[in-house]
Amino acid sequence: MEKYDVAIIGGGSSGLAALKQLSNLGKQAIILEAGSKIGSKNISGGILYSKKPKKGKVTNVEDLYENFLDDSPFERKITKYILHSTSKDKVYSMDLTASHEYQSNFGYSVLMNKLNSWFAKQSVDISQKFGGGIIPRVHVRSITWNNEGRTIIQTDEIDEFEVKAVIAADGVNSEVAEMVGARSKFTSMQLYQGVKVIVRIPEKIINERFGVNSDEGAAHLFAGDITLNHIGGGFLYTNRDTLSIGVVYHFNSLLKNPVEPHTLIDTLLKNSMVSEFIKDEIPIQKEIDKxxxxxxxxxxxxxxxxxxxxxxxxxxxxxxxxxxxxxxxxxxxxxxxxxxxxxxxVTFGTDYVESEYSAKLIPDGKRCRMKKPFFKNILFVGDAAGRGIFVGPRIEGLNVGIDDAVRAANAVARAIDKNDFSQRYLGEYYSQLIDESPYTTDMNQIDKDYLKIFLDATKNVPKDSIGKRYGPILKLMSNDTLRGIAVKFVNILGYDKIFSMIESEDTYVKIPIQLAEKHGKIVSSSYSPNILSLAERIEKLNYTEDHVSHIIILKDSEFMKKMIVLCPAKCFTEEGGKTILQHEGCLECGTCSHETEWRHPRGEKGVHYQYG
Amino acid sequence: MTLLNIAVVVKLEPDFSEGSISYNPDGTLNRSQTKSTLGPHSKIAAQAAFYAKVKYGAKISIGTMSGHIANSALQMAMETCDAEVLHLYNDKIFAGADTIGTAEVLKKGIEKMDGKMDIVFSGHRATDGETGQTGPQIAWKLGFTFLGNVISYDINLEKRTVTAKRLLSLRGISDLIQEIEAPLPVFIAIDPSYKYYFSTASLRLTAEKYQREAHERANNYKDRLQTFDSEELGADKTLVGLVGSPTIVYDVQRVPQGKVIRHAEILDGSNPEHIRKTVTAMREALNAMVIK
Known part of the structure; x- marks a missing residue:
């Protein structure tokens, strides 16, 4: 049986960071990635932040990849961060650039396929030097410990092999976590569902339309009537010559009020402000004479x-x-x-060009981060450990995963040096490193400085739209001393006690609608976009079909009935009162995973994203 | 470790995938108007060579007889198998060659490659000629054991033998898989169904490494490209090109198109008799599709 020091399960940005750090430390590690190539399964909103927290230290992307700033294919540096409250054709906008820049070196818009390929390239030579590297098209089936306590990894594609430690970076739907019983599946309360489209627009038009130069970019967030009464909102990030446009909604609110994900994103695209952002000159073919x-x-x-x-x-x-x-x-x-x-x-008209449709679940770190992110000699990082920062307009995941991965790699390297992979020496130590992470603090409690910056940004918001419940709170919070006391009080009481207050229909839907209606500006659109149907969207994606389904329906429950609506690829239908699955167009988001037997497709199979 | 010495002979062929094939008025292919690419069978031959490179370590050379437009085919073949050397055999007198005239040039070329070859790979056949003769003729000229229709193979480096599985289709009998062992050197014409598979983590890592190397090499393929004319090859002018080709093309005919006749019959799904009829018809159709 072949032996390796470390197996990293999953070649996303966290897994790749673990490989880079382990290789930097001279350790042998292999990444097992199920996709046909690195990046093909990875989706992000996405903004990649580099942070400088006041307390504690984090490893940023540019610390790990020295030439990141000069050479990496990031899209644009986000220099404008604006929140729009919408109601029909009215929009009320708030500039949140200050909160976006809070404790940050930069935030770049990124596309994961390109970026992760670049990350992989940076690790190739150095990991090879120590007998490691990246193995794509391999799906891990089981991790077991034999009688002598040796860790054996079995896959669907290659012969089993032995490792000393495992870093699980297999994402929000971590199969590793489930197969070893490290944690239960995340619940609807702990998850958000994100759906995104990539819209193509030439670079110079983006520059002009968003008032930026080629190196700069804008981020626009949306709340209000575009949510169709869900907790969450829309986003639009400028890439070099594309836009990432998506909606992210709390899974629980989607279950309460199921609306098809593609309808939710269509609603955003049809908003007159967004329609104007995405429009382009389009050639229209003359019908061919039959x-x-x-x-x-x-x-x-x-x-x-x-x-x-x-x-x-x-x-x-x-x-x-x-x-x-x-x-x-x-x-x-x-x-x-x-x-x-x-x-x-051929004639020319106005429309928009959509290139890719994708979906992903997002773990809400404040609700679902693993308190002890390890099991035996397996360390969980990033999404797999349920770690992401999700506080109002503050959304961070990629940077958290990268920092986690470096901590995990450091812990594993230390264990290799002492040849001690016991729970105490490896797992507990990693857990301690994670507890020390400033990101963990951000998932644990309210940051009063961030709150101040956020409140400052909103101080000109007319108070008549805030409502009875929030008006007095805002007033209280605008006083420095009282805010300090209140934040301390909440953090002692437990941050989780106020989740329902900060994440409610009031904050994401009602107040924004009132703001827009009373104080918003009318934004009209000169055309209405011909939005792609779901079938057209699925048709644009590349798949390698597997005749074996990676999802099995376990029971015909209420939840499964809702999946008929909530699956972003409409894989579920109802026939004779039963829920039927057709796995072929699956986007592998995991929305249905809570009540199904859910695996990632076998190596090379399933969807291959081009942008991500 | 002594490396295996491997040659792959490839062919530039019309790209049928684009659907833009141009014909001359006499029904022959108009090559100047048709986009060309590395022949699909040649690509499989290159993949078979890559398997040996990853599993046993090999130095791979690729040869083709063509004009300079075949550079792209050589480049693609290089990217497929991480070859070290590319040979282009290019001379006006090579034109008009049939299979045996081509085999002579390729044999001469293989002999020009560095070192004595252990294995020569070729595709099953070309998609534009479909004779499948060039491979066996090269093998005969080189004096190598010829193994055709090979679907998988492995090498015993100590014994210096190759064990190969061959797919044989015999009329009236189901397909057979024949396993044979032959001493090196051998000439392998690879079956279209060949697909390599690396079953261990270390082989996968090696394959990834060579694939990256191949990509780099293919980007700068001209650094490794050598061109030979008939003189440089030391070819006997009576054995190559039109002069060396005894084949006489008597006539070229288009493949006759069968007349398509369809009968539609409307069946009622609620009528059991109709269902029975449909199932019987489907069974018959399925039985007819099984290749015997």
Whole structure:
């Protein structure tokens, strides 16, 4: 049987960080990643933060990858962070840039496929030096301990092998956690469901529309009527030449009031402000004359498709900041455009271009972080350990996972040096490192300084819309001394006691709607986007189908009935009163996992995201 | 460790996947108007060579007879198997060659490759010629044992033998898998169903390493590309090209298209007799689809 020092399960940003840190420390580690290649299963909102907490230290992405700032394919540095309250065509906006910049070096918008491929590249040579590396297309089936206490890993694809320690970085739907019984599945109370689309827009149009230069970007958050009465909201982040647009809702509120995820995202896209953000110039093909001979019809279809493709490519290039032959591209573009119009009767109109639809569950760290994130010699990091910061507009996950992974790698390296992988020496030590993490503190209690910055940002908000319940609280909180006392009091009492107050229909739906209605500006849109149907969205994704389903329905429960509505890919239908599963278009988000036997698809199978 | 010396012979073929094939008025392929790519069977041959590289360690050389447009095919083959050397055999006098004229050039080329070959791989056949003769003819000219229709193989480095499984389709009998052992050197024509599989973590790591190396190499493939004309190959001019090709193309015919006739019959789902009829028809259709 082959032997390795450390197995890292899952090649997302946390798993990759663990590999990098272990390799930096001269230890042998292998990543087992089920996707066809690194990054193909990873989804994020996403903003990657680099933080400088006042108390304690964290390892930031640029600390781990020295050339991150010079070389990595991040999208834009977010320099504007704005919260919009919406009600129909009215929008009330608040600038929260100060709270976004709170204790942070930067926050970059990122696309996980590209970024994780880059992270992987940084670890390749160094991990190889110590006999480690990344093994894609392998899905871990079991982790067991034999009679001598040796840890054996079995997979669906390769021969079993032995390891000394395991770092579980297999995400929010961690199979490792479940198979060894380290924690129970997260409940609907502890999770958010996120659904995202990628919209393509040329770089220079983004710059102009969002008032930024090519290195800067904007983040827009949305609450109010776009939530369709759910706790949570929408977001729009600018990437280099795409936008990440999504909705994130508390799973419990979705179960109470089930609305199809694609309807929720469509509602956001149809909001006049968002419609204006995503619009672009689109070529419209003339319908092909059905009376023409078949071969001629085919020739036209190919001809138009080819021209549109090169029009798109040329226009994208022309409107990017990275070329230096503007005139040449301009004349090429007008030549292609001319051909499209004269040869094939193409016209131009306004619409939007959607490239990728994706979904993911998000663990709410304040509710579900593992208090002891280990089991025997397995250490859990990032989403797998239920760790993420989710406080109003403050949303952090990637940075937490990376920092966790470095802590786990340090603990494992220390255990290797002493050849002691006991719970006490490895697990407890890691748990202690995690307790020392400033991120853990952020998941544990209210940060009064952050609260102050947030309140300062909202101090001009007209109080008449805040409502009876929150008006007096806000007034109280605006006083420094009283706020200090109140925060101390809450932190002693238990942060969890006030969750229902900060995360309520009032805060995410009612107050924003009132604000927008009373004080919002009218934003009108010049067109209405032709939003893709769910079928068209699924059709755009790449899949490697597995004839064996990775999900098995366990019982016909109320929960499963709700999945018919809440599955973002509509994998469930009802037939003769029974819930039926068709796993083929599955996005692997895990929304249905609570009451199903849920596994990640076998190696290489399932969805392959292009953006992530 | 002594490395295995492996050669792969590949062919640039029309890219049928694009659906943009152009024909001359006489029904032959208009090569200048048709996009070309590495032949799909050639790609499988390169994959088979990669297996040996990962599992046993090998130095791989790739050869093809073509014009310079075959550079892209060589590059793709290099990316597939992390080859170290690329050979292009290019000369006007090679034109018009049939399979035996081609085999002569490729044999000469293989002999020019560094060291004595242990295994030469070729595809099952070309998609534009479909004769499947070039491989066996090269083997015959080299004096290597020929193994055709190979679906998997392994090498015993100590005994210097290869054990191969061959897929045999015999008329009237179901498919057979024949396992044979042969001493190196061998010529392997790989079956289209071949797919390599690395069953251990260490092999997977090695495969990943070579795939990355292959990617880098393919980006700079010209550094490793050598071109030979007939003189440099020392080819006998009476054995290559049109002169060395005894085949006479008498006539070229399009593949006749069968007439498609469909009869539609409306059946009632609630009528058991209709259901029975449908099931019987489906059974018959399924039985007919089983290749015997």
């Amino acid at each position: 009376n023409l001979p078949q071969e001629e019809q085919l020739r036209i279809r190919f001809g138009v498709a080819k021209l549109i493709k090169s029009w798109n490519d040329t226009r994208r290039n022309y409107l990017s900041s990275t070329h230096d032959n503007t005139d040449e591209l301009k004349s090429k573009l007008s030549f292609i455009q001319d051909q499209m119009v004269t040869k094939y009767g």
